Amino acid sequence: MSQMNKRTLLGLTAAAALTALVGCGKKEEPAAPAAAAPAPAASVAAAPKPEPLKVAWVYIGPIGDAGWTYAHDLGRKAVEAEFGDKVQTTYVEKVPESADAERVLRDLASQGNKLIFTTSFGYMEPTIKVAQEFPDVKFMHATGYKLAPNVGVYDASFYQDAYISGMIAGAMTKTNTLGFVGSFPIPEVLRNINAYALGAQVTNPKAKVKVVWVNTWFDPPKESEAAQSLINGGADVLLQNTDSSAVLQTAEKAGKFAFGWDSDMSAVAPKAHLASNVVHWGPAYNKYVKDVLDGSWKSDRIVWGTKEGVNEVVKIADAVPEDLKKKIDEIKAGMKDGSFEVFSGPIADNTGKERLAKDTKADQAWKDKVDFYVKGVDGKVPTGK
Amino acid sequence: MDQFALLIAATLASGTPLAIAGLGLLINEKAGVLNLGAEGIMLVAAIAGFAAAFNSGSDTLAFIAGAAAGATLAAAFGVLVIWLNTNQYATGLAVSLFGYGFSAFVGLGYVGKKLSERTPFEVPGLSQIPFFGPALFKQHPMVYIAIGLIAAAMWFLYKSRSGLVLRAVGESPESAHALGYKVRWIRLVAVMAGGALCGVAGAFLSVVYAPLWVEGLVAGRGWIALALTTFATWRPVRVLLGAYLFGGVTMAQFALQGAGVDISSQLLAMLPYLATIIVLAIISRNPTWIRINMPASLGKPFHPGA
Numbered sequence: 080m081s082q083m084n085k086r087t088l089l090g091l092t093a094a095a096a097l098t099a100l101v102g103c104g105k106k107e108e109p110a111a112p113a114a115a116a117p118a119p120a121a122s123v124a125a126a127p128k129p130e131p132l133k134v135a136w137v138y139i140g141p142i143g144d145a146g147w148t149y150a151h152d153l154g155r156k157a158v159e160a161e162f163g164d165k166v167q168t169t170y171v172e173k174v175p176e177s178a179d180a181e182r183v184l185r186d187l188a189s190q191g192n193k194l195i196f197t198t199s200f201g202y203m204e205p206t207i208k209v210a211q212e213f214p215d216v217k218f219m220h221a222t223g224y225k226l227a228p229n230v231g232v233y234d235a236s237f238y239q240d241a242y243i244s245g246m247i248a249g250a251m252t253k254t255n256t257l258g259f260v261g262s263f264p265i266p267e268v269l270r271n272i273n274a275y276a277l278g279a280q281v282t283n284p285k286a287k288v289k290v291v292w293v294n295t296w297f298d299p300p301k302e303s304e305a306a307q308s309l310i311n312g313g314a315d316v317l318l319q320n321t322d323s324s325a326v327l328q329t330a331e332k333a334g335k336f337a338f339g340w341d342s343d344m345s346a347v348a349p350k351a352h353l354a355s356n357v358v359h360w361g362p363a364y365n366k367y368v369k370d371v372l373d374g375s376w377k378s379d380r381i382v383w384g385t386k387e388g389v390n391e392v393v394k395i396a397d398a399v400p401e402d403l404k405k406k407i408d409e410i411k412a413g414m415k416d417g418s419f420e421v422f423s424g425p426i427a428d429n430t431g432k433e434r435l436a437k438d439t440k441a442d443q444a445w446k447d448k449v450d451f452y453v454k455g456v457d458g459k460v461p462t463g464k
Numbered sequence: 465m466d467q468f469a470l471l472i473a474a475t476l477a478s479g480t481p482l483a484i485a486g487l488g489l490l491i492n493e494k495a496g497v498l499n500l501g502a503e504g505i506m507l508v509a510a511i512a513g514f515a516a517a518f519n520s521g522s523d524t525l526a527f528i529a530g531a532a533a534g535a536t537l538a539a540a541f542g543v544l545v546i547w548l549n550t551n552q553y554a555t556g557l558a559v560s561l562f563g564y565g566f567s568a569f570v571g572l573g574y575v576g577k578k579l580s581e582r583t584p585f586e587v588p589g590l591s592q593i594p595f596f597g598p599a600l601f602k603q604h605p606m607v608y609i610a611i612g613l614i615a616a617a618m619w620f621l622y623k624s625r626s627g628l629v630l631r632a633v634g635e636s637p638e639s640a641h642a643l644g645y646k647v648r649w650i651r652l653v654a655v656m657a658g659g660a661l662c663g664v665a666g667a668f669l670s671v672v673y674a675p676l677w678v679e680g681l682v683a684g685r686g687w688i689a690l691a692l693t694t695f696a697t698w699r700p701v702r703v704l705l706g707a708y709l710f711g712g713v714t715m716a717q718f719a720l721q722g723a724g725v726d727i728s729s730q731l732l733a734m735l736p737y738l739a740t741i742i743v744l745a746i747i748s749r750n751p752t753w754i755r756i757n758m759p760a761s762l763g764k765p766f767h768p769g770a
Contacts, residue, residue, distance in 0.1 A: 141568060141679045141680070143568060143571075143572055143575045143678065143679045144575075144678060144679065145575050145576045145678060258722070264729070289722045289723075289724070290721070290722075291718050291721045291722050291729075292721060292729035292730075292733070293733075294729065294730060294733045295683075297680070297683070298683040298684075299674045299676060299678055299681050299683065300481075300669055300673055300674055300681070300682075300683060300685070301683065301714075303673060303674055304474065304478055304714060304715060304718060305718050307474050307715075308474065308715055308718035308719050308721075308722055309718075309722050311467055311470040311471065311474065311719065311722075312467065312719065312722040312723065314722070323676070323678050324576065324676055324678075325674050325676060328578075328674065328675060328676050332675070344576070346576065346577075346578060347576060347577075347578045347676065348578070349578075457722075457723075457724035458721070458724035458725070458726070459724070459726050461728045461729040461730060462728065
């Protein structure tokens with residue numbers, strides 16, 4: 080009997096050790112870059128140089144997601160390249176949008192980070208809360224709308240890229256049916272769907288957009304299933320607002336067209352890939368780091384765009400006609416100098432109701448509240464009612 | 465009508481990985497071992513399969529690699545719970561977490577890589593039949609193999625002598641031990657076979673279904689397969705039907721959304737889970753039936769000579 084107890088104990092210890100091992104492995108992962116950094120910093124400390132500015136990033140996904148988080152991490156690397164030993168960067172991956180986010184933010188702030196980027200919409204409340212406890216730390220929250228004396232907000236104009244993708248899709252479709260795989264029905268995603276439809280109508284007045292919601296940012300097999308279902312329903316050019324390349328690869332398998340999202344995905348689907356809508360956070364991050372370094376940082380909300388080169392459409396396929404490419408360049412130029420606005424009146428929703436009057440350009444407040452489909456999009460925005 | 469045929473085709477493909485993984489877990493559980501590590505095992509097998517397919521261009525090798533990776537990780541789990549008598553729940557969860565982290569680590573170099581072109585498989589002759597051809601006979605061979613595996617498992621568990629011994633080990637390991645059967649080794653073989661099947665399912669997801677590798681690719685299908693096994697009251701044919709039902713409702717709700725039907729997508733997203741639970745609960749509502757089918761020693765450690 081006693082021998083059995085010992086064995087059970089031994090076994091439990093082994094299981095506990097395995098669990099602990101796994102647990103540690105996960106925690107150490109994000110800490111590794113920070114741990115690696117002090118070595119050069121220590122040797123620098125001998126010279127009479129100022130302390131490096133400690134900057135931290137909080138990521139929702141793994142940097143290996145080949146999409147959203149990967150793009151933010153490229154931005155972090157751009158900061159390292161730009162400022163060298165004047166900064167010391169850290170990141171924490173896969174932080175849930177829950178109480179965990181608060182804990183991670185508090186840890187980062189107490190470790191001496193003076194500028195912290197929180198890169199997902201769901202970090203908004205935790206960021207505001209922790210910022211109150213650390214008034215001398217600057218926080219920058221991505222894609223939100225709440226400001227505080229030491230909290231700023233930054234965003235990108237993804238809908239500009241969705242519009243250009245729509246122009247390409249309208250020209251390339253044979254069935255006049257486009258598909259969109261949506262994550263969650265929030266204004267940001269609805270703006271992209273609407274811009275996709277408006278862009279398509281420029282090159283093809285008969286183009287219709289069908290939307291399928293997957294209710295997740297990341298589930299590659301489910302994204303494939305949604306894409307397959309759109310293709311089964313007759314859609315032949317797909318765009319998505321989800322984080323993996325599954326939609327593009329499903330289109331490749333079915334002999335249809337699609338786009339890359341967040342990062343350059345041309346390599347995974349050479350035949351289906353029409354263009355990639357990418358985001359370069361580097362210019363934005365460099366500005367914020369520079370502002371904190373020279374003391375000029377102030378709390379504001381900036382929506383970056385094509386103008387600053389933060390979001391752009393790259394690798395447009397050879398299959399796209401030359402005159403359309405020229406037209407796209409004109410639109411891009413208009414976006415850069417501010418003369419072209421995607422959401423320009425008149426805009427009606429798909430029930431015929433006017434949402435933006437003739438000869439008006441949408442302002443930020445209008446864009447923040449998009450809760451409808453424009454004319455040309457099938458169905459109704461899911462509201463849960 | 466064409467749309468309906470495509471919906472059936474998509475349902476079969478969507479249900480296949482769940483059916484294969486569910487069958488593997490059923491074999492585990494029939495031998496009395498509950499493996500909550502399915503998600504981690506499927507992830508490790510998914511990257512092993514993807515790497516094999518990427519480097520060799522062969523689907524067959526990819527499935528062999530997936531099965532081998534699944535069986536290996538399952539064997540580690542088996543040794544812990546069968547010989548060291550660790551808690552099956554805790555160890556299974558540890559294997560899931562380990563599989564997630566490990567697959568992400570070794571798969572880093574394969575993110576965003578593309579597999580070479582495949583010619584789609586068609587059943588000669590039958591694929592030309594209108595409606596039934598596109599609905600049933602233009603699938604990846606693994607879809608048909610899965611049905612064969614279910615049939616084989618039914619024969620094995622209920623008609624063969626070895627199947628009887630396996631079930632005896634899951635029902636009453638003490639009796640099986642007294643009759644001279646090596647309970648621990650039989651359990652290990654069952655756990656490894658189950659792991660191999662979960663591995664095939666993982667490789668199917670990364671090589672055929674998605675087809676891509678990215679961290680966390682399996683996205684909870686291991687847990688769905690575990691639940692399916694229980695709701696199917698450990699009957700292979702119900703695992704298959706449950707998997708198709710789940711896949712079918714998933715695809716049908718996407719089709720409804722695409723057709724612009726005015727039902728909230730959040731409600732539709734819930735439907736596959738709801739429909740599978742309701743249908744399986746109804747067909748399994750007889751408590752005697754559940755008692756007969758549920759392995760009596762499921763999740764309990766066995767100590768020979770205790």
